[in-house]
Amino acid sequence: MNKIIKGALFAAAVCIPGSALAQSWDMPTPYSDKVFHTANIIEFAEEVAASTDGAMNITVHSAGSLFKHPDIKNAVRSQQVPIGEFFLSRLSNEDAAYGIDSQPFVATSYEDAEKLWAAQRPVVTELLAKQGLMPLFAVPWPPQGLYTANEVNSVSDLGGLKFRAYNAALEKFAALAGAAPTQVESPDIPQAFATGQVEAMITSPSTGVSSQAWDFVETYTPINAWVPKNIVVVNKAAFDSLDASVQEAILNAAANAEQRGWEMSRAETDSKTATLAENGMNVVEPSAELMEGLKAIGAQMQVDWDASASEDAKGIVSTYNQ
Ligand code: PCA
Secondary structure (H helix, E strand, O other): HHHHHHHHHHHHHHHHHHHHHEEEEEEOOOOOOOHHHHHHHHHHHHHHHHHHHOOOOEEEEOOOOOOHHHHHHHHHHHHOEEEEEEHHHHHOOOHHHHHHHHHOOOOOOOHHHHHHHHHHHHHHHHHHOOEEEEEEEEEEEEOOOEEEOOOEEEEEEEOOOOEEEOOOHHHHHHHOOOOOOEEHHHHHHHHHHHHHHHHHHEEEEHHHHHHHHOOOOOEEOOOOOOOEEEEEEEEEEHHHHEEEEEEEHHHHHHHHHHHHHHHHHHHHHHHHHHHHHOOOOOOOOOOOHHHHHHHHHHHHHHHHHHHHHHHHHHHHHHHOOO
């Protein structure tokens, strides 16, 4: 009897590090496993598990499999899940500050995007804190380019095209160019083209490759119009309930993921554009006329953004322009 009790106690004791104290977090993300953002997040989760000796295990549920993209932020806010990833500028309807990275021709290079994020981060952090959320890291997509069946020489060539959009800013940009925008999540792009729901889009070379754009369009024009970001946020109450050492491990892994993600993104710009060409797409430099027309639309959108922005949001742009 005594022996059995001792045995049971011993078993419980050895279980403690592995199970009794171990935390498991589910993490919904919107994009597929083929996308570098997802690979980066999986590495983040692995680093957290390794550096906490298995005390914190984050399971990544990619491609909108646990929560659909539009629901991820509120799922984290309401503690249905403690952590998640989403496209930051999707929140622009809540505050213009979230959308500045998707405004056409504000920040079009990685250098500018870094400067913009440095200015945007404190404002976004404060806004998210009001909802009990805390940003962990943000990673940009490569600069956004134009996918069409035919060569586009001026804005008028976009007139009437059924255009895939992924947020309000792109919807507006496409509409102002005379196209007909429709919201489609990235995992649904091939289906949307195949069924004729859309016939053109603006997105990164990364998403062009992961959706195999060569199956449905022939031309890629790198207009490099903006450099939008994904953000990973955590529920602050869930984070605060963790041991200090686990919190530190998460923050360290997040800082590493941010740095690694920006490097991955930079590397993808050229490598994925090359993949588009290898698969038969014409990669065409934009004409001066096209760029002029698109920039005029961007300038109009920036006037509207300004009119809808809070003082704090406008402060992002003045800090960025300094
Ligand atoms: N890919 C995502 C967002 C921006 C990008 O490059 C998409 O197309 O949905």
